[in-house]
Amino acid sequence: MRQGLDTGRPPAAADDVGRPQYLALRDRIARDIDAGRLASGARLPSERHLQASAPAARGTVRQALAQLEAEGLVHRRDRSGWYVSPPPVTYDPTRRAGFMAYVREQKRTPGAVTLARSVRPATEAQADIFRLAPGAPLYAIDRLRTVDGRPVLVERILVDPDLAPGLLDRSLDGSLTEILKTDHGLVIVRNRIDMRPCALDADTAARLGGRPGLAGLLVVRTSFDAQGRVVEYDREYWRHDAIRIHVDLTVRAEPAGG
Amino acid sequence: MRQGLDTGRPPAAADDVGRPQYLALRDRIARDIDAGRLASGARLPSERHLQASAPAARGTVRQALAQLEAEGLVHRRDRSGWYVSPPPVTYDPTRRAGFMAYVREQKRTPGAVTLARSVRPATEAQADIFRLAPGAPLYAIDRLRTVDGRPVLVERILVDPDLAPGLLDRSLDGSLTEILKTDHGLVIVRNRIDMRPCALDADTAARLGGRPGLAGLLVVRTSFDAQGRVVEYDREYWRHDAIRIHVDLTVRAEPAGG
């Protein structure tokens, strides 16, 4: 499959027909990972070393690495190198357990950092969600979550100050839902969840150790109490390779004829 | 930000500092889409035309397009061109409505093609799921789903022939769950769903009009009846830019002290 300038090498073998060179290199690295020659967390040889061992142009090597990154097998640390990715964390949006709890259940080590807490006027869209007037104050909490020391998720949580006055003065590294329940009597009875693959903006990507455009999964959670009030509005930006969604549903009774 | 060979152009303006050229081009195209100058479904200028208008090397143009593709704003048709992507379809895994129904609810036009139907021996993993012996026969149905004529999803459904004898002789373009219920008395009471971003293999990508490595979302659905038997095992490979997941959950009663 080699193309471009004639390098004097023989034409591709029959079994290589139709398989681009970058995928062949991808396969080689993927095999090294599967076979354990490259362990989870291990650093790959540098692009220039891979280039020399292929041999191939550096762009071709980067194409192979980008492919492995899209598959979630490897990730990069900006200007540091490429690393074998650990297995993803399983996330069940129907469960009440907070991040810390369900990561621990999977024998991984969770971490949390509160990046910022502020009061800010609601944008039009936010006001709509909380059924407030645009410009009304909202608590905003930005948090970073890690698994085994690796940042996997950035979230921004919005809370109506009227429902949870003084919330920002609390320690916010633990379960916010728990605080809202015990301190403010806000019990969540309904969750609306939206998920979609996305590309992360420069800020978010940088916090997760990546570059603008890093593939991500956006999880938006809107939590309601029994009176239908929005108690918590949470936007979580995950690294796409760090998460796996799992839902277990018992089907509700169907209306007659359904 | 221009780098590499000196092209005689002036250094980057202050507001461009730190913003790579490919992102600037991305922004320009994204603005054209937002502003409606490029409508949904419209074809973008060719890479070589974009290159001439930027101006930039073709690799840089392709980087900008790949970024937009990752964000779901544009997609490509192999060797045909780049196109503005339509809005994604919303998918609610908790609802019983089949693909055709919920696509229609969103005022889009669904389509279905049965690609293949066969009986094949269960692999080890499949046997495990169905609690059968490895090598036991399983019905396999491959289907392609389209929205507004565009392929968005390839699925393979496995069914235990003992539970639904003769299933393959039926018309399979409609709701399989419906057939299993009305013809075979199999009522699904529990769904286990797994979702994760993935890269699509060459076959799947080709069926969705893409190249190997196309970004996708894998949705695995395991359906059980009241006796806990696996009635249906379905692996859906979606184009990542064609789907948005939405779940609305009423929280179950908590155990005391929860």
Next chain:
DNA sequence: GAGTGGTCTAGACCACCTT
């Protein structure tokens, strides 16, 4: 057959991480 995207080469300079 003209034009498209897909793959590839062989360089270069830069910002930043690591030591």
Next chain:
DNA sequence: AGGTGGTCTAGACCACTCA
């Protein structure tokens, strides 16, 4: 200071689509 990945150039040939 040396090495890394990030960005960019300027070409090339190929497989395929489309009119």
